[in-house]
Amino acid sequence: MQPLRRADCEALDRADPLRHFHDRFHLPSGLIYLDGNSLGAMPKSVPARIARLLEQEWGDDLIRGWTKDGWMDLPLAVGAKIGSLIGAGEGETVVADSTSVNLFKVLGAALRLRPDRRVILSECTNFPTDLYIAQGLAAMIGGDYAVRAVERSEIEAALSPDIAVVMLTQVDYRTGRQWDVKQITALAHRAGALAVWDFSHSAGAVPLDFDGDKADFAVGCGYKYLSGGPGAPAFLTIARRHLQQTEMPITGWLGHAEPFAFEPGFRAAEGVGRARVGTPPILSLAALEVGVDLVREATVPALRAKSVQQTELFATLTAQELDGFGFALASPAAADQRGSQVSLRHERGWPITQALIAANVIGDFRAPDIVRFGFAPLYVRYVDVWDAVATLKRIMVERQWEQPQFSAAPTGVT
Amino acid sequence: MQPLRRADCEALDRADPLRHFHDRFHLPSGLIYLDGNSLGAMPKSVPARIARLLEQEWGDDLIRGWTKDGWMDLPLAVGAKIGSLIGAGEGETVVADSTSVNLFKVLGAALRLRPDRRVILSECTNFPTDLYIAQGLAAMIGGDYAVRAVERSEIEAALSPDIAVVMLTQVDYRTGRQWDVKQITALAHRAGALAVWDFSHSAGAVPLDFDGDKADFAVGCGYKYLSGGPGAPAFLTIARRHLQQTEMPITGWLGHAEPFAFEPGFRAAEGVGRARVGTPPILSLAALEVGVDLVREATVPALRAKSVQQTELFATLTAQELDGFGFALASPAAADQRGSQVSLRHERGWPITQALIAANVIGDFRAPDIVRFGFAPLYVRYVDVWDAVATLKRIMVERQWEQPQFSAAPTGVT
Numbered sequence: 001m002q003p004l005r006r007a008d009c010e011a012l013d014r015a016d017p018l019r020h021f022h023d024r025f026h027l028p029s030g031l032i033y034l035d036g037n038s039l040g041a042m043p044k045s046v047p048a049r050i051a052r053l054l055e056q057e058w059g060d061d062l063i064r065g066w067t068k069d070g071w072m073d074l075p076l077a078v079g080a081k082i083g084s085l086i087g088a089g090e091g092e093t094v095v096a097d098s099t100s101v102n103l104f105k106v107l108g109a110a111l112r113l114r115p116d117r118r119v120i121l122s123e124c125t126n127f128p129t130d131l132y133i134a135q136g137l138a139a140m141i142g143g144d145y146a147v148r149a150v151e152r153s154e155i156e157a158a159l160s161p162d163i164a165v166v167m168l169t170q171v172d173y174r175t176g177r178q179w180d181v182k183q184i185t186a187l188a189h190r191a192g193a194l195a196v197w198d199f200s201h202s203a204g205a206v207p208l209d210f211d212g213d214k215a216d217f218a219v220g221c222g223y224k225y226l227s228g229g230p231g232a233p234a235f236l237t238i239a240r241r242h243l244q245q246t247e248m249p250i251t252g253w254l255g256h257a258e259p260f261a262f263e264p265g266f267r268a269a270e271g272v273g274r275a276r277v278g279t280p281p282i283l284s285l286a287a288l289e290v291g292v293d294l295v296r297e298a299t300v301p302a303l304r305a306k307s308v309q310q311t312e313l314f315a316t317l318t319a320q321e322l323d324g325f326g327f328a329l330a331s332p333a334a335a336d337q338r339g340s341q342v343s344l345r346h347e348r349g350w351p352i353t354q355a356l357i358a359a360n361v362i363g364d365f366r367a368p369d370i371v372r373f374g375f376a377p378l379y380v381r382y383v384d385v386w387d388a389v390a391t392l393k394r395i396m397v398e399r400q401w402e403q404p405q406f407s408a409a410p411t412g413v414t
Numbered sequence: 415m416q417p418l419r420r421a422d423c424e425a426l427d428r429a430d431p432l433r434h435f436h437d438r439f440h441l442p443s444g445l446i447y448l449d450g451n452s453l454g455a456m457p458k459s460v461p462a463r464i465a466r467l468l469e470q471e472w473g474d475d476l477i478r479g480w481t482k483d484g485w486m487d488l489p490l491a492v493g494a495k496i497g498s499l500i501g502a503g504e505g506e507t508v509v510a511d512s513t514s515v516n517l518f519k520v521l522g523a524a525l526r527l528r529p530d531r532r533v534i535l536s537e538c539t540n541f542p543t544d545l546y547i548a549q550g551l552a553a554m555i556g557g558d559y560a561v562r563a564v565e566r567s568e569i570e571a572a573l574s575p576d577i578a579v580v581m582l583t584q585v586d587y588r589t590g591r592q593w594d595v596k597q598i599t600a601l602a603h604r605a606g607a608l609a610v611w612d613f614s615h616s617a618g619a620v621p622l623d624f625d626g627d628k629a630d631f632a633v634g635c636g637y638k639y640l641s642g643g644p645g646a647p648a649f650l651t652i653a654r655r656h657l658q659q660t661e662m663p664i665t666g667w668l669g670h671a672e673p674f675a676f677e678p679g680f681r682a683a684e685g686v687g688r689a690r691v692g693t694p695p696i697l698s699l700a701a702l703e704v705g706v707d708l709v710r711e712a713t714v715p716a717l718r719a720k721s722v723q724q725t726e727l728f729a730t731l732t733a734q735e736l737d738g739f740g741f742a743l744a745s746p747a748a749a750d751q752r753g754s755q756v757s758l759r760h761e762r763g764w765p766i767t768q769a770l771i772a773a774n775v776i777g778d779f780r781a782p783d784i785v786r787f788g789f790a791p792l793y794v795r796y797v798d799v800w801d802a803v804a805t806l807k808r809i810m811v812e813r814q815w816e817q818p819q820f821s822a823a824p825t826g827v828t
Contacts, residue, residue, distance in 0.1 A: 098692025129667035136665030251550030252514035253543035278512025
């Protein structure tokens with residue numbers, strides 16, 4: 001087979017049905033950004049939207065903005081849009097709080113739906129905040145509530161009768177490996193447990209079928225593939241069949257059936273609105289909506305098709321160009337088993353990542369040895385994939401990563 | 415005594431040492447805004463700050479913004495600034511989540527510090543979300559945990575040995591009446607309980623001495639007198655003496671001692687940073703900082719002096735101009751007992767409020783019969799106080815509130 005050339009990538013870009021979306025994002029020239037799985041790039045229309053929100057809505061309308069400008073409706077309106085991206089039905093999704101706080105809420109609610117069981121099951125390599133949240137919840141309730149974290153391969157065998165909830169992240173933040181939501185949810189249900197899914201690394205990049213897969217609860221992040229901005233609010237999904245019985249542990253006034261009746265006792269709102277707690281952060285929510293709208297316009301199937309092509313291309317180019325430099329694929333080799341990222345293992349992963357960033361290729365590093373490359377198909381081009389591998393090759397050939405400035409201690413934000 | 419005239423109010427404005435702050439806020443011309451206790455007006459410098467954040471920070475720096483632009487430091491940096499406004503010492507305050515979620519966190523932490531006690535004591539007229547949150551927490555822990563809500567006058571007598579925590583809002587959202595933080599905290603401590611304070615209607619308007627008054631925990635809102643914008647993130651304060659033993663019930667990765675070590679088990683950060691949970695909403699946080707900086711520049715004592723003069727003026731003008739129209743003062747008559755608002759009772763409070771809004775005077779209504787006027791001393795002028803009362807008088811004289819469009823069912827946002 002002929003080796004691939006940059007011209008082949010240029011041809012792929014020309015044929016890309018999503019190519020026009022690249023120009024709708026603010027991307028510094030000369031920068032190759034492969035970290036949209038951590039913080040999505042800014043849609044170019046965000047500044048105008050936020051300027052209008054500030055001047056006309058907050059500035060001129062003041063308190064009237066809550067009704068006149070629809071601020072109060074934003075959590076459910078943007079939630080419905082995100083719901084359509086993850087296969088959730090109408091009225092099952094709301095935007096609120098952070099992913100971590102939302103996870104606390106749905107785990108607390110799920111435990112109440114299985115009152116005779118005491119254990120939250122997860123995998124020990126889950127994103128740490130998910131484990132921390134479950135640990136904190138179990139400790140707060142006390143008694144014999146506990147978190148059991150096992151190896152990925154042991155999840156099925158660990159579904160014993162004391163498991164109340166299985167909590168998993170659909171796309172692994174380090175390897176990009178996907179869980180089969182339908183399969184694991186079915187196993188959980190057969191064992192009498194509920195399934196709580198973290199879609200943080202999935203929403204907007206991977207096709208999901210929350211309803212069809214019979215998932216019970218989901219949470220996810222607004223600032224990765226949804227491009228909602230740094231610290232964008234998160235989402236939360238509750239299966240319709242649970243809505244009426246779901247009791248949130250954090251019961252704030254905006255989850256009340258009539259927040260402005262100012263009743264002394266809590267009465268949950270009818271639908272998923274009961275998962276709201278405090279007053280929503282309107283600036284952040286308005287920015288999130290812009291990103292979500294772009295994902296909806298592109299459609300998840302088209303994004304997934306491009307993402308698969310790009311991760312395949314990256315894996316192929318890595319094999320073609322980087323043979324002998326000590327890299328190993330940390331992500332599944334089969335495209336259908338991975339999300340929209342490819343991770344490489346290398347014992348010098350940290351200084352290599354730093355040298356790449358210095359050369360204007362932004363991926364990131366996860367201890368102990370993983371270099372992550374996220375391919376946000378809304379704005380990553382095929383030539384970016386080529387150029388990233390070419391830059392990595394140069395860094396390895398010239399041993400640039402050995403320069404002392406690249407060896408300072410690791411930091412980073414997922 | 416001579417009746418007051420508008421010219422007297424103009425003279426007060428000319429003598430006002432804070433008069434220049436009015437021009438630093440975006441206020442629609444012709445509008446008299448007396449609802450800054452619900453949503454503070456926008457500082458004029460917010461749009462430029464946010465535009466820079468969007469274009470240069472999120473847009474250009476992307477993921478690097480977390481370190482390069484100091485995003486990761488914002489929660490503690492802005493928290494320290496707010497701490498200085500409420501008498502908290504260094505390292506006791508952090509910005510995170512919403513007031514409701516923060517209340518859940520500190521109540522959960524406080525209950526753990528009093529493991530032999532089971533009851534959260536509050537007043538039945540507390541802001542409802544505070545009661546809801548306490549109810550939800552007690553229900554989640556289960557067993558015999560409970561919330562006991564009593565009349566304001568019964569709080570002291572209710573401090574029985576089963577009370578773990580007294581939870582009160584320092585300035586009542588309806589009447590504006592203040593609690594004496596020092597006195598109630600001392601009573602709580604004498605009874606073996608902890609004191610959790612909600613400073614939502616106090617921060618930025620009322621002098622507070624969190625440390626000097628020996629308060630244990632506090633939470634508060636960023637979008638009222640701090641002018642942080644709709645749904646701005648909230649703050650949370652922990653007394654230094656409790657910091658090391660405080661275990662948060664919601665343990666997210668940003669409260670971890672080393673978030674980027676991605677350890678499987680939670681280890682709390684050293685200081686108040688342990689109260690962080692998820693990734694902070696940077697757009698909303700940056701806007702909040704602008705408002706907080708203005709309050710700091712004006713200083714709380716100067717703001718309080720003006721606020722007292724304005725609420726006194728409003729009470730005087732109400733008595734002078736509105737005699738015989740059926741209004742009664744719902745706020746304490748003594749200025750030192752009220753916050754920065756004056757509430758009037760009127761059996762037609764709802765249509766009167768609507769008629770006022772239609773006449774470009776924005777206060778708000780709280781069921782069953784309270785018309786609230788908030789005097790945010792950063793931007794409210796003495797002539798605004800005059801004009802508001804003059805407009806209210808006209809509405810009463812002309813019976814404008816009887817017009818049918820003003821009688822639709824109440825809604826509103828506190």
